[in-house]
Amino acid sequence: MMKVLLSNVVNGCRVGSITEVGRHGNKVLEFPGCLLYTRCGSAPHLTYDVLQKLDTVPEGVQITLPTLAEQHHVVKDFQQGIGKFTGMEDFFLYCSVQDPAVREATGYNFNKGVSVWGPGGRIKLEVADFMAIQKAFRPDWYQCLCDGDTASADTSTKRVRKSVDRTLNFLDQCLEIHQKSQELKGSEILGVIEGGDLLEERLRSARETCKRPVAGFVLDGFQSFAMERETRKNLLKAVLEVLPEDKPRIIHAVSRPDEVLEAVECGVDFFDSSFPYQVTERGCALVFPFSKRSHSDVCDETMIQGPDDSSQETTENQHCRGSIEDKRSQRTKFEMDLNDKEKYACDFRPVLPGCSCYCCQNHSRAYIHHLLQTGELLARVLLMMHNFHHYFGFFAAIRESLHQGTFQELKTMVTQRTK
């Protein structure tokens, strides 16, 4: 049985670990932590052997239905699960319904099911389809089918209620199939908390989900663009108070460093790593400081001088499929833009001096700038390596700060304005 060891709770922040989980009994998932973001089951741009060159890769991997659902008949015939199929069987696998790096299209869910968008277009998933996929994939954890289409500003109260009702209904149906399934004996189902920005609905969703035998909770519909920061904070606090302490809480598409720290303070345990992927896609590198050892002078000099109000700059954060210009406009103050010719064409320093990742140990800003200018694939490989390394290090720093009682200092360091 899965064990949640909560070693400390400091001002709402939870720190601890999960053991004996799913099909990977020997794995330990430390929280607050993040899951490795994947596309089609592989880390973006990184083959397994290149991924091995990073020394901080999380034990847990997030796979997503939009990028994998089309393969489900093949994986069923394969008979050895999605981990083996994608070459990631060494990892703990969590399967989410949507892709946190892509803003889901609105208006395509229906009473009996949910739509996800694969490379070949719309895939309609009713409960039976969804459970057939999980039986073929056999992940350690999976997010229950859910209707989280409440993020757009004009969502009515009625629509929000419907999303809660549908999601609870999906959960009951999925649980019934799950409990009878031999294939899913080693898998655990996570309930999904919906309710948009309505406190009442959030609480109803949380209380009802708690009554069901779920292994943990997914906090859905809290994306950056869905609501104001204050609203999110208040809703998260209220919801997490209702949830039992001994079960993990995962949030999706809340992965910018300052947002992560706020969510940790509310009691969230797990995050996705779609943020470093999005940073990579726009040709940028994460350089924000999170430890005294990292060279904050370098950070100050290189980080993008963003507008002061960071909530404003990320409202379109989730569009990762936009044009290059769109991507550039989404830059945050946590990254440096290696496309910048004036700054980096002849800058032979590493991306982040002092960083121990493969990219920084072996290559220069000028080289990566050159690779970006010429559209070479290696640019994304190197940036993805650095950005993952930096982001995973950030989570290690969060855990360490909670053990040491220095979380507030960390928060100040991360959220400080660039000079």
Added chain:
Amino acid sequence: MAVKHALSLKILAECPTTKARVCKLVLPHHTVDTPVFMPVGTQGTLKGMLPAQLEELDCQIILTRIRLNNYGPELLDKADGLHNFMNWKRALLTDSGGFQMVSLLKLAEITEEGVKFQSPHDGREMLLTPEHSMAIQNSIGSDIMMQLDDVVHSTTKGPRVEEAMYRSIRWLDRCMKAHKRTDCQNLFGIVQGGLDPELRKICVQEMTKRDLPGFAIGGLSGGEEKAHFWRMVHLSTDYLPRNKPRYLMGVGYAVDLVVCSALGCDMYDCVFPTRTARFGSALVPTGQLQLKNKQYARDFRPIDDNCSCSTCSRYTRAYLHSIATQETVACHLVTVHNIAYQMNLMRTLRQSILEGRFPQFVQDFMDTMYPSRNYPVWVVEALAAVNINLQKAQPQPDAPLENIANTCS
């Protein structure tokens, strides 16, 4: 007294039957085992591969094409050469830039001074001279640099071929004069002469009068008939000095590598293995697998059961089918495999020469590639010219392999 070159060639073994040989080619940055296949990179990178991956794949030397607009000599001087800029510690070979001018740019015009072309960048007219090419390659700091030559399409006939051959000799002299770093970089001459045996002979005899560290056979592998191709290679290696490396440009199909090694070539380059990888095409001993094809959707075997590359030890054809041409990871995985295939082919080829069983290696290789023993005529003829008679092959049952027949155009 001969000039001291920045390389040495030690012949380890020569096949008693054919002209094949195994050498240690000691270059400033690395020692290379020949016959060697050199993967081709552009823009100071090899198609998404980390330098560490190339080392793990046992690549000892890579070729990098120079593009005139992107990294100027100033940047490379500041970066202290291309080795440093791309962090590649082993050997590098650079081309002169001339071939690309001619093959990629329709508006290139060749005069005695150099190659005049329009910049693909901003449309400005630019002139690439032998001196300019040497200056760039000196800035790059490659272990082997190529002369600027006057390349004509391999199917061209008439006086243009002769003119280009003689001009290439004149340009070679200008390159030798302009080459500033003979102590740490090696300049190779390129034998031209189209498909005319007389011109080839004149060119190779004239060029080998000059004390150069090595020679290339150029102007081939451009769509000419294979019957002409192998005869030009055969003739060139007959006249090239035994104690210097012989580089056959633009060749990379497995069958060609095996035949041309029998004809006495030491070095090869081609974009094919890495380019085809990016389209989801994987190299196997029986030919190629087009991984995008539906037949692989439920094929849970690795690309090649006998391959020990990191792709084959972890991924199935079915998974690669599902991500090919969709995720960049697919490009990387097939690129790793295809480079591993080329490296493994050359390693086993060298081993067979060292162990004195090269003819048997050739026989086995051809029987795997052509299970029905329908060897291409040119292969039979070329090998017969070096005393390997393929028709003596023992009949073997045809295996039902996924052979996309290697057409060897």
